[in-house]
Amino acid sequence: MEYHLNLPADKDEIKKLKIRDVIYVTGKIFTARDEAHHMMLKADKIPFNPSEMALFHCGPLMKKENNKWQVVSAGPTTSSRMEIFEDKFLEKFGTNIIIGKGGMGERTEKALQKFTGVYTAYTGGAGALAADKVEEVLGVYWLEELGMPEAAWIFKVKEFGPLVVAIDSHGKSIYKELKK
């Protein structure tokens, strides 16, 4: 099945998603890799609201033109590096759509089931295509401390996809199935 979702997606919309469905999302997404996960888990207060956005495992290539940030290339980074953080992250921030590549493990799988979320795969390396779906860069946090790839970037996206539902909220995972 193919779905076009506006973010934030509600619980019912997430629940109907099954592995191998393809979704396109419209709304706000934020990027977070290892360092941003670490920082956000430690912080008492976050300067934006992650629960209304999708989480994008991505370290984008950005450029500043006329004092405004633009996305040059922004495909997903390898999600398995975030496995050590993700269950706590989902619990703390209530994010229910993860966008990444390469898959995640059992801890995340269980957390997605518990907190009703999905992990979706965006084609790795398709950075130019992804950048094309970003309408606006809404902000950036921790750019000085973490540098361009590791900072948290907030993007407004339109029809961002195709995203393949690879782990759903019912405990099913494409990666787990293929391992057998």
Place this chain on the structure above:
Amino acid sequence: MDTVDIEKGIVELIRKAETDLPKDVVESLKKAYEIEEGVAKTQIEAILKNIDLAKKTKRPMCQDTGIQTFFVSVGINFPNINKLKDIIINGVRRGTKEIPLRPNTVDPFTGENHKDNTGDQIPYITWDFVKGSDVHITALPKGGGSENMSKLGMLKPGVGIEGVKDFVVSEMIKAAGNPCPPTVVGVGIGGGADLSLKLGKKALLRPIGKRHEDKKIAKIEEELIKRINDSGIGPMGLGGKTAVLDVHIEKAHRHPASLPVGIAVQCWADRRSHMIIHSDGTWEVK
């Protein structure tokens, strides 16, 4: 010799690699598109669309523009050999701003990003000296996701070539979707630990579809392609027929007690470009 002009040539060399995938890679991805279906087809389709868009807009196809890696073959009669290293480093700095490239060099102790894609030992340059007066440079920007799936196996010689094959297949199955398949796998066999890995990386320079000239080795390459593809990992590890576009093997003689196997993995964005600098300082990028 106008060194600034050659620096601009280095920028074009990097730009070409980052924005325009070699024909052999594109053709091989198109073949994969033909045989895949379902989710796997959506992945190859997105890759092909992305390649097109990057080429048209002269933008890096992947946000991970890699660690800048160069293989330089210097003609010993080239007049300005002593300036080549600085030319390459300055070209990388210039390219970081002009193309642009993602700043990808981080100090392992402080975590500080050097912001211009240079740093200790980086760009990573491999030098080779040959007869003649031209300089040939091949750029191979190397992304982190695929590099993280590199493997070194110090196998027991008793396991033989069958053991080598099993090691490569099982490591690639373990890597699954992480290195952005369909990948190109370079396998270095023999030498010592470092040489086997180096040979693995050098093997990535060979065009897709080109077999090793030793027929026995060529046959092993074909067997490995089949076994890894038959695992069903598929594009992006989401299942399908194409997990590798090619497997290239290079070998060195080994110590009687050692059987080193170095695996270097390249994502589908098998970015390569080539530059020739002539002795009068003129250059061309292919």
